[in-house]
Amino acid sequence: MEEKIWLSSPHMGGGEQKYVQEAFDTNWVAPLGPNVNGFEKDLEEYIRENSSVACLVSGTSALHLALILSGVGYNDEVLCQSITFSASANPIVYQGAKPVFIDSEKETWNMCPEFLEEAIKDRIAKGKKPKAIILVHLYGMPAKMDEIVSIAHKYDVKLIEDAAEALGSSYKGQKCGTFGDFGILSFNGNKIITTSGGGALVCNTEEEKKKAVFLATQARDNAPHYQHSHIGYNYRMSNITAGIGRGQMEVLDKHIGYRRANNDFYKEVFKDVEGVDVFTEPSSDYYSNHWLSSILVDPIRTGFSREDLRLSMLEDNIESRPLWKPMHMQPVFKDCLYYGSNVSEKLFDDGLCLPSGSNLTQGDKERIKLSIQKLLKK
Ligand SMILES: *Cc1c(COP(=O)(O)O)cnc(C)c1O
Numbered sequence: 001m002e003e004k005i006w007l008s009s010p011h012m013g014g015g016e017q018k019y020v021q022e023a024f025d026t027n028w029v030a031p032l033g034p035n036v037n038g039f040e041k042d043l044e045e046y047i048r049e050n051s052s053v054a055c056l057v058s059g060t061s062a063l064h065l066a067l068i069l070s071g072v073g074y075n076d077e078v079l080c081q082s083i084t085f086s087a088s089a090n091p092i093v094y095q096g097a098k099p100v101f102i103d104s105e106k107e108t109w110n111m112c113p114e115f116l117e118e119a120i121k122d123r124i125a126k127g128k129k130p131k132a133i134i135l136v137h138l139y140g141m142p143a144k145m146d147e148i149v150s151i152a153h154k155y156d157v158k159l160i161e162d163a164a165e166a167l168g169s170s171y172k173g174q175k176c177g178t179f180g181d182f183g184i185l186s187f188n189g190n191k192i193i194t195t196s197g198g199g200a201l202v203c204n205t206e207e208e209k210k211k212a213v214f215l216a217t218q219a220r221d222n223a224p225h226y227q228h229s230h231i232g233y234n235y236r237m238s239n240i241t242a243g244i245g246r247g248q249m250e251v252l253d254k255h256i257g258y259r260r261a262n263n264d265f266y267k268e269v270f271k272d273v274e275g276v277d278v279f280t281e282p283s284s285d286y287y288s289n290h291w292l293s294s295i296l297v298d299p300i301r302t303g304f305s306r307e308d309l310r311l312s313m314l315e316d317n318i319e320s321r322p323l324w325k326p327m328h329m330q331p332v333f334k335d336c337l338y339y340g341s342n343v344s345e346k347l348f349d350d351g352l353c354l355p356s357g358s359n360l361t362q363g364d365k366e367r368i369k370l371s372i373q374k375l376l377k378k
Contacts, residue, residue, distance in 0.1 A: 005318045005367065008190045008292060011255060011359040016247030023239050031217070033239030035246055042249040043200060048178040051202055052209035055237035055245070056216055059164040059186030059199035064091035065212045065235065066182035066201060067132060070158040072097050076131040079119055081111040082326040083344035084136040088162045089327050100130065101328040103340020107282040109347055110143035111135050112340065113151060119339035120155045132158040137166035137176045139279065139353070140291035145171045145179050160184070167192050168256045168289040177202045192255055192291050193248035195241045255358035256289045262356050263290040269369050273376060275301025292353040294323060306352040309375055316371040323351035
């Protein structure tokens with residue numbers, strides 16, 4: 001059996017070990033230190049001038065703190081994109097709040113502005129004005145930010161951008177993660193850059209970042225002994241982990257280039273195939289990092305389903321995966337409200353993510369192409 005081709009695997013650039021070695025050499029083996037400050041500065045410079053970034057243990061913890069800083073508490077309602085990874089929604093429940101799920105639109109697969117506004121109006125009419133919106137840039141594709149931002153402003157609801165999959169993506173030239181009241185990033189093992197595990201909270205002010213770091217380091221009051229006036233968390237990124245992040249920042253743009261080239265490769269592979277659409281940017285306003293390249297398979301026109309293709313590629317030891325199963329269809333969220341039609345359900349039925357690593361070789365791509373063509377010829 002040939003070696004496994006993964007959906008998305010870690011891709012080190014070479015510089016990471018230097019920063020990690022430095023941490024050892026200076027004995028900064030702690031949840032603070034020069035690499036944490038350095039990684040935060042790198043991210044701030046990359047993502048937006050005057051942004052303030054707090055590095056944390058995960059994207060999930062960043063979302064949790066974003067909700068706390070947005071004032072979300074017990075019994076509040078938070079509007080959340082339904083088609084996403086469960087980590088977008090779980091922190092709502094950590095806060096004792098209630099997720100209300102919103103369908104997607106077909107162009108970007110992200111939160112549909114019409115259903116969002118309908119949900120806000122309806123919740124307000126029922127006396128339950130939502131506290132926050134969690135929007136996702138799925139697979140790196142920017143959401144319809146003009147519409148979403150203007151709705152958040154119009155109804156004065158906090159906007160949290162889950163840009164875990166979209167570091168380096170932009171909408172009308174502005175980087176994803178910088179449109180809302182807060183943005184979050186993830187450096188989990190499968191993301192576009194990885195620290196083996198980690199995340200960040202993007203804030204608009206230094207003040208907010210300070211609050212986030214305070215909460216992330218056990219909420220210690222300013223006193224020589226341990227004194228606490230708030231419930232704290234152990235969410236701060238370590239200096240070792242941040243060293244990997246600094247090395248990864250050196251290759252981020254190169255990795256985005258490779259991922260975008262993967263997307264072009266799939267467009268070429270499927271260009272004459274009736275009934276298979278490669279997910280691409282709707283217009284030049286959108287710039288996706290193409291973290292994962294995905295397709296929609298129309299079984300009626302192609303004669304095969306996305307599951308047929310997934311299993312056929314698996315025979316050749318190539319990993320692919322259905323799109324995220326919408327949250328309103330998940331057993332754990334079955335009692336939650338949902339505003340929408342069946343767009344995200346249909347995406348889940350027909351969608352497949354294909355191998356998209358920035359480390360795919362020419363040989364890997366040949367194997368992928370042959371494997372896909374094997375099914376097409378049947
Ligand atoms: C990966 C991911 C997260 C969670 O990030 P972690 O660093 O794994 O906690 C949240 N939202 C989305 C959309 C993700 O893909």
